[in-house]
Structure formats: C-alpha cells, structure tokens
Amino acid sequence: MTNKEQEFDTFPKLIRRNADVRPDRPAYREKEYGIWQTYTWKDVYENSRSLALGLVDLGMQRGDTVAIIGSNRPQLYWVFAAAQAVGGLPVPIYQDGVADEIQFVLEHAEAKFVFCEDQEQVDKVLSVIDKCPNIRYLIYEDDRGMRHYKQPNVKSYKDVQAQGAAYDQKNAVFFDAEVNKGKADDIATIMYTSGTTGRPKGVMLSFRNMGEAGRLSVEFENLTENEKVLSYLPMAWVGDHLFSYSQASTAGFSVNCPENAETVLTDLREIGPTYYFAPPAIFENLLTQMMIRIEDASAIKQKMFHYFVDVAKKCGVEIMEGKPVSFMDRIKYAIGDILVYGPLKNTLGFSQIRVAYTAGAPMGPEVFKFYRSLGINLKQLYGQTESCAYVCIQNDRDVRPDTVGPPAPGCEIKIDDATGEVMFKSPGTFVGYYKNDEATKETKDPDGWVHTGDAGIMTDDGQLKVIDRAKDVGKLTDGTLFAPQYIENKLKFFPFISEAVCHGHERDTVTAFINIDLEAVGNWAERRGISYTSYQDLANRDEVYAQIKECVEQVNKDLAIDSELAGAQISRFLVLPKALDADDGELTRTRKVRRRIIAERYETLINALFSNVETVDIESQMTFEDGRQGTLKATVKVRDADTYPAMRAAS
Amino acid sequence: MTYQDVKPGEVLLAVDNISLSFGAVRAISDVSFDINKGEIRAIIGPNGAGKTSMLNCINGFYHPQQGTITYKGQKRSAMKPYEAAAQGIARTFQNVALFKGMSTLDNIMTGRNLKMKSGIFSSMLWYGGAQKEELEHRRYVEDIIDFLEIQAIRKTPVGRLPYGLQKRVELGRALAAEPELLLLDEPMAGMNLEEKEDMCRFILDVNDEFGTTICLIEHDMGVVMDISDRVMVLDYGGKIGDGVPAEVRANQQVIDAYLGGGH
Numbered sequence: 001m002t003n004k005e006q007e008f009d010t011f012p013k014l015i016r017r018n019a020d021v022r023p024d025r026p027a028y029r030e031k032e033y034g035i036w037q038t039y040t041w042k043d044v045y046e047n048s049r050s051l052a053l054g055l056v057d058l059g060m061q062r063g064d065t066v067a068i069i070g071s072n073r074p075q076l077y078w079v080f081a082a083a084q085a086v087g088g089l090p091v092p093i094y095q096d097g098v099a100d101e102i103q104f105v106l107e108h109a110e111a112k113f114v115f116c117e118d119q120e121q122v123d124k125v126l127s128v129i130d131k132c133p134n135i136r137y138l139i140y141e142d143d144r145g146m147r148h149y150k151q152p153n154v155k156s157y158k159d160v161q162a163q164g165a166a167y168d169q170k171n172a173v174f175f176d177a178e179v180n181k182g183k184a185d186d187i188a189t190i191m192y193t194s195g196t197t198g199r200p201k202g203v204m205l206s207f208r209n210m211g212e213a214g215r216l217s218v219e220f221e222n223l224t225e226n227e228k229v230l231s232y233l234p235m236a237w238v239g240d241h242l243f244s245y246s247q248a249s250t251a252g253f254s255v256n257c258p259e260n261a262e263t264v265l266t267d268l269r270e271i272g273p274t275y276y277f278a279p280p281a282i283f284e285n286l287l288t289q290m291m292i293r294i295e296d297a298s299a300i301k302q303k304m305f306h307y308f309v310d311v312a313k314k315c316g317v318e319i320m321e322g323k324p325v326s327f328m329d330r331i332k333y334a335i336g337d338i339l340v341y342g343p344l345k346n347t348l349g350f351s352q353i354r355v356a357y358t359a360g361a362p363m364g365p366e367v368f369k370f371y372r373s374l375g376i377n378l379k380q381l382y383g384q385t386e387s388c389a390y391v392c393i394q395n396d397r398d399v400r401p402d403t404v405g406p407p408a409p410g411c412e413i414k415i416d417d418a419t420g421e422v423m424f425k426s427p428g429t430f431v432g433y434y435k436n437d438e439a440t441k442e443t444k445d446p447d448g449w450v451h452t453g454d455a456g457i458m459t460d461d462g463q464l465k466v467i468d469r470a471k472d473v474g475k476l477t478d479g480t481l482f483a484p485q486y487i488e489n490k491l492k493f494f495p496f497i498s499e500a501v502c503h504g505h506e507r508d509t510v511t512a513f514i515n516i517d518l519e520a521v522g523n524w525a526e527r528r529g530i531s532y533t534s535y536q537d538l539a540n541r542d543e544v545y546a547q548i549k550e551c552v553e554q555v556n557k558d559l560a561i562d563s564e565l566a567g568a569q570i571s572r573f574l575v576l577p578k579a580l581d582a583d584d585g586e587l588t589r590t591r592k593v594r595r596r597i598i599a600e601r602y603e604t605l606i607n608a609l610f611s612n613v614e615t616v617d618i619e620s621q622m623t624f625e626d627g628r629q630g631t632l633k634a635t636v637k638v639r640d641a642d643t644y645p646a647m648r649a650a651s
Numbered sequence: 652m653t654y655q656d657v658k659p660g661e662v663l664l665a666v667d668n669i670s671l672s673f674g675a676v677r678a679i680s681d682v683s684f685d686i687n688k689g690e691i692r693a694i695i696g697p698n699g700a701g702k703t704s705m706l707n708c709i710n711g712f713y714h715p716q717q718g719t720i721t722y723k724g725q726k727r728s729a730m731k732p733y734e735a736a737a738q739g740i741a742r743t744f745q746n747v748a749l750f751k752g753m754s755t756l757d758n759i760m761t762g763r764n765l766k767m768k769s770g771i772f773s774s775m776l777w778y779g780g781a782q783k784e785e786l787e788h789r790r791y792v793e794d795i796i797d798f799l800e801i802q803a804i805r806k807t808p809v810g811r812l813p814y815g816l817q818k819r820v821e822l823g824r825a826l827a828a829e830p831e832l833l834l835l836d837e838p839m840a841g842m843n844l845e846e847k848e849d850m851c852r853f854i855l856d857v858n859d860e861f862g863t864t865i866c867l868i869e870h871d872m873g874v875v876m877d878i879s880d881r882v883m884v885l886d887y888g889g890k891i892g893d894g895v896p897a898e899v900r901a902n903q904q905v906i907d908a909y910l911g912g913g914h
Contacts, residue, residue, distance in 0.1 A: 033793035034796070144798075262802070266803070
C-alpha cells in the first residue's frame with residue numbers, strides 16, 4: 001500500500017502512469033486551424049519529458065521557480081508537469097494582468113524561467129525584466145511575430161524541447177530518476193491569490209494538497225477517463241488547476257482548450273463536455289441570450305418553449321433527483337425533452353453534462369433552478385486557493401440554491417463563535433504563504449484550522465451558507481447588520497445590473513453604486529427606440545434610472561422579509577458612468593470588488609449618496625484597453641429608492 | 652517636387668507619366684511614381700484627388716490614355732484585372748466587396764481560386780486530386796484566419812459581420828492569393844481607434860511575415876505617417892509630393908492641399 005502510494009504521489013508520476021496504462025487516450029486537445037488537435041497521454045509524457053530536460057540543460061536546478069503566463073494551452077499545462085518532474089516550482093500568472101502586476105509576482109516568486117504564450121506576453125515580461133534580476137530565460141510557445149527577437153535569453157518552446165531530446169539521448173536514465181525523487185510533501189505549485197486587499201499572496205500547495213483534493217473529488221463525482229472538460233478559465237486560478245491538471249491526471253480524462261477567448265461558446269458546443277465549470281455570470285448570460293433569442297422566434301415556437309419550460313419548472317428537478325412525480329408529468333417532461341430541452345441543451349453544448357459546477361459567487365435561485373429543471377446537474381462548490389478549491393460540494397440529490405452544500409469528504413467545517421467566520425480543515429489545506437510567515441500564522445492556526453475570511457451560517461442539517469466576506473460585514477449606526485456582498489448579489493441577479501457596490505458601515509442608511517450591463521440594457525433600449533451614444537450616455541438616461549430603481553426596490557422588498565437584514569435596505573443609489581474595471585484596479589482579476597480603492601476614488605459620489613443632492617460632478621482616471629490613460633468627466637444623477645417596513649416571511 | 656532618394660531594393664512597379672480622363676474630366680494627369688519591393692507605400696490626398704483611379708490603373712481596371720506602367724521590369728499593355736491578379740497583384744476595395752451570403756471561410760477560399768487546378772467535375776465530386784487540393788488550400792486559408800485572428804467568425808456569413816471585421820475578411824481574401832503586391836483602398840475607413848490599431852498591426856505583420864509589398868490609400872494621416880515607408884500625395888489628379896513621411900509632412904504644397912489654402 002505504502003509503495004503504491006509513493007508510486008503515484010506526484011503529478012509527473014501520475015502522467016507517467018497514464019502514458020503507461022492509457023497511452024492512446026486523449027489527454028489534451030486544442031482547436032487550431034479549425035480542427036481539434038489531440039494529444040494523447042503518451043504525447044503529454046513525451047512532451048513534458050523533453051521540455052523538462054531542456055530546462056535542465058539550460059541550467060535549471062531543483063527548487064527553481066518557473067512562471068507560466070498565457071491562456072489555456074496544452075503546451076502550457078505540460079510546463080507544470082515538466083517543471084515538477086525535475087523539482088521545479090511552477091507558478092501560473094494571470095495572463096491579462098498588466099506589466100506591473102506580473103512584475104510583482106515574477107519578482108516575489110524569484111522566477112528563473114518564464115513561459116509566455118505569445119509575443120504579447122513576452123513584450124510584457126521584457127518591459128519589466130530589468131526589475132526582475134532572477135529571470136534567466138523567456139520561453140515562448142507561439143512564434144508569430146517573434147522573428148525579430150534576437151535576445152539570447154529569449155527561446156522558443158520547440159527549441160528547448162529539442163535541446164531536451166538531445167540531453168535525453170546522452171543521459172536516458174536521468175529523467176526517471178528525477179521524477180522518482182518527487183515526494184508527496186514537496187511543494188507542487190505556488191498559486192497567487194487575486195488580492196482583494198493589497199498585494200497578492202503566494203499560496204504554496206504540496207502534491208499531497210492538490211493530489212488529495214483531486215483524488216477525493218474524482219471519487220466523489222465518480223469521474224472516469226471518459227470525461228471531457230473545457231478548460232477556458234484562467235490557468236492561474238486554483239479551480240482550473242484542480243479540474244484541468246490534478247483531476248485530469250488522476251482520472252485520466254481529456255482537457256479541451258478553446259481556439260481563443262471569443263470561440264469558447266462554439267467550442268463548448270463542439271466538445272460537449274461531460275463535466276463543466278462556469279462562474280454564475282456565464283450561466284446567467286447564457287440564459288439572458290437564450291431569452292432574447294426566444295423573443296425573436298415564431299409564435300408557435302415561443303408558445304412551445306414557454307409551455308415546456310413551465311412543465312420543467314414544475315417537475316424537472318424532482319425527476320432528476322429521483323423524487324416521486326406523477327405519471328402524467330413524467331410523460332409531459334419526456335415530450336418536452338424531445339421537443340425543447342434536448343435541442344436546447346444541444347445548442348448550448350450541455351447535452352452530455354453529468355456534473356456542472358458553479359462557484360465564486362451566489363447564483364440567482366431562478367437561474368439555478370432553470371438549468372436543473374432541464375436535467376443539467378448543476379451544483380455549487382465552495383473553496384478557495386488555500387484549500388485547493390475543495391471544501392464543500394453539493395450532493396447530487398440535495399442541491400439548494402442558497403447553500404453551498406455539506407463539507408466534502410475529508411473536510412471539516414466550523415463557524416467561529418465570536419466572529420461568525422467560516423473555518424475549515426481539509427486535505428487540501430495549503431502549506432503556507434510563500435515568504436510570508438506572518439500571514440500564514442494569521443490564516444492557519446496550529447491545529448490546522450484555516451480562517452476563510454468568509455462570514456457564514458451552518459444550517460441545522462449541516463449545510464454551509466456563505467453570507468459575505470467577514471471583514472466587509474459591518475453595522476449601521478442603529479446596529480443593524482450590514483452585509484454588502486449579500487445585497488450586491490441580490491442586485492446582480494437582475495440582468496440589467498452587472499456590478500454593484502453598497503455602502504453603509506457606520507452610516508444611517510444603505511446606498512449603492514450600480515453598473516449597468518451594457519448588452520442587456522442596450523438591447524432593452526434598442527427595442528424601445530431609446531438612442532444613446534456611449535456607455536456613459538446610456539447609464540445616465542432617465543429611462544434606465546427608472547428601470548434600475550425598480551430593481552433596487554425589488555431587492556428592498558426581499559430584504560424586508562429577512563428579519564436580520566430588513567433594516568439594511570437601499571435608500572439611495574446612482575448609476576456609475578463607467579464600468580468598474582480590473583485595469584483601473586477597481587476589481588481583482590477574478591472580478592471581485594476592491595472596496596477600499598473604490599471608496600477612495602469615488603469619495604465625492606459616496607458623499608453625494610449620503611446627502612440630499614440631486615446631481616454630482618466627478619472626474620476620474622480611467623485606463624483604455626490599450627493601456628493609455630484618460631480622464632472621465634461626468635455629471636451623475638443620484639436617486640432615492642422606496643424602502644419597505646420589515647415583515648416576517650409569510651411562511 | 653523632385654524625387655527623393657529611393658531606398659535600396661529593386662523597383663517592383665513603376666508608373667511613368669500616366670494620364671487618365673473620363674471624357675472631359677481629368678482624373679490623373681501626368682503622374683509618375685514607383686513602388687519598391689518590400690516597402691509600404693502610401694497614396695494620400697483629398698477627396699477626388701485620383702487615388703482610387705490610380706489603384707484601378709495599377710490593377711488593370713482602368714486603362715490610362717497616356718503613359719506606361721512597368722511591373723517587374725516589363726512594360727504592360729492594357730490588361731484585364733484578372734490578368735493582373737494572375738501576376739500577383741491583389742487588392743481590397745473602399746466599399747467592401749465580399750460575397751455577403753457566404754461564410755468568412757468561403758470568402759477567403761475564393762481568394763485561392765487562381766491557385767486551384769482541378770476541374771469543375773472532380774471538384775464537384777470531391778474526388779481524388781480535387782480533394783487533396785482543397786485540403787491544401789483549406790490549410791492555407793486556416794493560416795490566414797489564424798493570422799488575422801478571425802477564428803470566431805469562421806463560419807459566420809459575412810453580411811452579418813460588423814464593418815471592421817468585413818474589412819479584415821477582405822484583407823484575408825486578398826492575402827489568400829499570395830500576392831506579391833497588395834493594393835489596399837482605405838483599409839481603415841470608418842473604423843474606430845481600436846479597429847484601426849488592429850488593422851495597422853495586421854498590415855505591418857503582413858509586410859513583415861509574408862514580405863508582401865503594400866500600396867495603400869488612406870485618409871488618416873496619423874496612420875499613414877506611422878506605418879508607411881514612403882508617401883505620395885495627389886491633388887486634383889496631379890502629384891504634389893512624394894517622399895518619406897517626415898518630408899511629406901513638411902511639404903508646403905501638401906499642407907496647403909490639406910488645409911484648403913493655396914488653390
């Protein structure tokens with residue numbers, strides 16, 4: 001038993017096993033030249049082997065850091081395997097980060113080798129290379145536009161592999177010996193958190209962490225080598241690493257990389273994944289688009305669609321969860337499956353899905369139920385980088401929109417009595433923060449309990465309900481609990497609202513910044529013949545304000561039912577003239593709100609919200625897509641919203 | 652205005668003293684200029700200066716009444732546009748001229764027409780050599796799609812695409828002919844800043860990666876000055892300036908033509 005454990009306790013060992021037991025099974029696919037190019041497990045093994053030896057030939061030592069910057073490409077996943085095989089530390093970096101953000105991670109992690117997907121990333125790294133003295137080589141995967149880069153420290157992926165193949169000829173036993181040196185408690189990778197507050201922290205995860213989280217979740221969901229996943233979320237995000245690397249090498253299933261960011265939906269349909277992950281926003285977008293297209297369909301089709309969607313609403317979830325449903329309903333659902341649900345799922349690329357996850361933010365209960373009623377097994381997942389994204393998973397037969405499920409196998413959860421903070425203990429618990437023992441001590445206590453920073457409640461039957469970030473939960477002056485994210489999420493359930501920021505800590509009332517969703521509001525405006533010239537113009541229209549006011553008041557009505565939060569209704573709001581953007585530092589790369597920065601930048605607007613003024617002028621710096629800076633000047637309207645007296649839930 | 656020093660590199664195409672009239676209207680009068688192999692050559696000028704007429708002369712659509720055009724050292728007689736295409740001159744149009752009902756892929760594929768050898772029947776049956784040939788051409792077209800980053804619209808009918816993307820597809824179709832000389836008629840007209848920047852990058856990349864010689868007409872002075880090796884300025888059918896961007900920018904006649912003075 002011990003021997004067997006040792007045999008497969010690192011990912012390079014698992015990949016070697018896969019190359020041995022399932023050499024011809026597809027491991028990674030990427031769409032290129034309009035065709036899906038398949039790499040088998042044998043290809044993965046051979047490619048990562050030559051790459052690893054190429055790195056060794058370039059002078060890599062055990063313990064050296066290897067940074068990876070790029071979108072999801074099979075070749076970049078192999079860098080993980082290659083680096084780990086010879087004792088390197090792979091560090092994935094968010095590829096849409098600006099040079100300054102990338103520089104921080106490269107410098108902090110002391111990266112010696114940097115793998116870049118293409119010219120864009122190479123340029124970014126070259127622009128900061130003077131400040132990162134540790135960097136020895138830049139290795140690029142896509143050679144387009146690279147012919148004029150003559151620097152000796154810039155190399156192509158293929159050349160490094162060729163160098164490695166030559167090394168292998170001379171020293172054929174070296175690679176296996178290096179792989180065998182790997183142990184479960186070695187650090188497998190350092191993942192940088194997105195950094196909601198301040199600079200990102202490097203989370204060190206061992207092979208045991210990533211491997212156990214992978215193995216337990218594979219067992220929990222019965223994943224086999226026949227699964228197909230679409231890998232399109234950032235490689236630097238721990239969830240993608242769990243699905244597309246850890247679970248894939250454990251179960252031996254295939255990972256499919258889309259052609260580029262714009263083709264994801266087409267590629268999704270072509271692949272038809274059996275196992276799928278998307279943040280709530282994507283599911284909500286899909287539903288919005290679906291509804292827009294149904295409105296354009298013929299009357300008969302519309303009627304049919306709405307009839308069968310109602311049937312599904314009534315009994316779809318019950319049928320999937322194996323609960324008793326009347327014979328008539330079953331027949332109706334079966335017909336609906338042929339006429340509506342089946343074709344719909346096919347169009348979305350969801351026909352083959354066995355398990356779909358959503359995480360990162362709560363999802364609108366209506367949206368959640370809609371997908372489940374179509375027979376798509378959509379579930380919520382709870383976890384963070386510090387736990388390898390593995391703490392709670394919902395059971396197939398007990399899925400609720402408002403909880404994230406019971407603790408996953410091997411995990412324990414408790415709620416801190418004093419602060420209401422969620423704490424966990426799990427096999428995925430991280431080793432520590434890289435070069436930051438202080439933060440490690442603050443987060444992980446000696447018994448192994450990890451502070452998540454999330455405020456949560458445990459339901460009576462042992463399911464976790466996450467409310468907000470603990471440090472964001474505040475109090476109004478009258479003592480009412482103020483959970484901004486909870487309210488913001490309620491606002492974001494409306495298709496018109498893409499982002500919201502609530503204020504209220506140590507204030508008399510709650511107020512909100514709203515970001516409109518350009519596509520949804522734009523479409524709505526077009527249908528009504530409301531003309532607009534820009535985002536700013538649209539955001540400032542009275543018609544739009546009226547719509548947003550309705551949304552805000554609906555949220556207030558919902559809050560009024562909630563006894564604890566009834567006092568925290570939104571009394572005033574404004575629509576921001578620009579979309580909050582990660583490039584301006586207002587959001588993190590994973591699109592979480594950075595409250596402190598927003599509070600500083602828009603102080604005048606916040607003051608206006610807590611006064612009686614009708615309009616307010618602001619000037620703000622903004623960054624364009626190409627990195628240039630500009631100034632935004634606008635007059636913003638501030639509007640009141642009706643609040644409602646607190647009432648007990650009807651039930 | 653005298654000739655500026657010509658950069659090293661052989662003259663690919665030389666236009667000598669050509670004049671073109673439509674009845675009493677003189678579109679081009681006595682203009683000479685040349686295009687060197689491997690350069691990006693711009694033709695600028697106010698509306699109605701004769702820029703498009705010049706391109707039409709080069710690719711054989713118009714036939715100048717006077718003067719000669721020498722292409723690759725050979726004086727050309729009056730030729731048809733398809734003959735010019737066969738000799739390696741491809742172009743795009745001011746008003747996009749694509750097959751609106753066909754997909755991006757098919758539109759670019761039509762650019763391969765001259766390179767296709769199999770007959771109509773074997774093509775229809777998709778049999779033997781025709782099949783192999785089509786796969787080769789498809790591979791080339793896919794390279795262009797990858798190059799122009801239009802994978803997401805591969806199967807979309809071009810009529811449904813926004814204008815900026817249609818322009819890009821048109822460039823793709825011209826590239827599919829593997830041209831030696833690429834004529835671009837206002838490749839950036841009607842585009843927003845971001846689309847213009849993308850298009851500039853593609854033009855520079857085409858020039859760099861494929862070594863294609865490019866002659867373009869453009870209104871946006873900033874763009875022209877940034878990406879061209881040499882610029883020729885037309886006004887009322889006559890040449891009023893020619894040289895590297897800095898010289899043209901300093902030329903008083905050019906400034907007058909653009910600011911409306913001096914006429």
